[in-house]
Amino acid sequence: MSYKLKILPSALKEWRKLAPEMKEQFKSHLSRRLENPHIDNARIRGYNHHYRIKLRAAGYRLVYEVEEKAITVYVICVGRMDTIYKILKKCKPKITE
Numbered sequence: 001m002s003y004k005l006k007i008l009p010s011a012l013k014e015w016r017k018l019a020p021e022m023k024e025q026f027k028s029h030l031s032r033r034l035e036n037p038h039i040d041n042a043r044i045r046g047y048n049h050h051y052r053i054k055l056r057a058a059g060y061r062l063v064y065e066v067e068e069k070a071i072t073v074y075v076i077c078v079g080r081m082d083t084i085y086k087i088l089k090k091c092k093p094k095i096t097e
Helices: 009-017 019-031 083-091
Strands: 004-007 050-053 060-067 072-080
Touching: 009 050, 009 072, 019 060, 019 072, 019 083, 050 083, 060 083, 072 083
Parallel strands: 004 072
Antiparallel strands: 050 060, 060 072
């Protein structure tokens, strides 16, 4: 089962600033994650439905949230490794439990 992809406006703003090579790498990772978004090693501690995609060489992260009811993956934020988790704390989760 393939999930739908939605990018939040704040994440889209940062996405547009990325270099084309990084966008392609993230697209490749996202296409695989849409088939299976629940990767235990990528789960973000302290968040039930949030996962990350790392581009280690570039030092960038993409954080997404999985909503099972809507079968949707939401891209929450994109940014440098040193600031992405600060940005994530400011974002409100799409899913509330």
